[in-house]
Amino acid sequence: METSISTNQLLPTLQVLPRADKLRIVLFLISQLAQEEGIDSSSVTGNYLDWKLYDASSAANTLLNMLAEDKLNST
């Protein structure tokens, strides 16, 4: 397949990308490969691999404390 940019040119560029962008590219490639195989890409990458917020109990506790203080102040 003819491409305007070679893999050798591409790799150094990818190497200096921020981590989040690298992850985004990995997800993009997985999605492309899945599509080529006729697989639903969301079943491969997961809808929320991008922002894993599942184990963030300290943030949740901070917000709960804010709500509790707000409730106290409004009564």
Next chain:
Amino acid sequence: MINAESFTYSQVSDDFGGLNFSPYLPLTLSYGNNSIETSGLLDTGVRYNVMPYQIGLQLGARWEQQNTVVQLAGNLANLPAYGLLITATIAKFPPVRLAFAWTRAENVPLILGQVNFFLEFDVCFFRSQKTFEIQPKKENR
């Protein structure tokens, strides 16, 4: 659910050019004297509500005046976030206070998560029919 409001899934395009149906809930957010109409993605897997930077600004919140730091996880972890209390109105239901992690990130949707959206509302998803129903929590169970 009795007295529930029904909504349809929204068709959204993903980063890869595909189309998905997602449960976006229309709602009005109020902060001080400002209100905006927007929609939030219902996500039972996320521990807390997340507000992208731009929506906080539209509501008139001042980033530099916030003082409750919230430490986020995942790829939002490297960006600062503050707790922000907002009044939200959904359909015909009485307004509720929602606590958001207001992130400096702009490339995330408004996310309605466990704390405290799903503590305030009961939701039934009917994905096969592309609809969901919502009603305020029952106080006395």
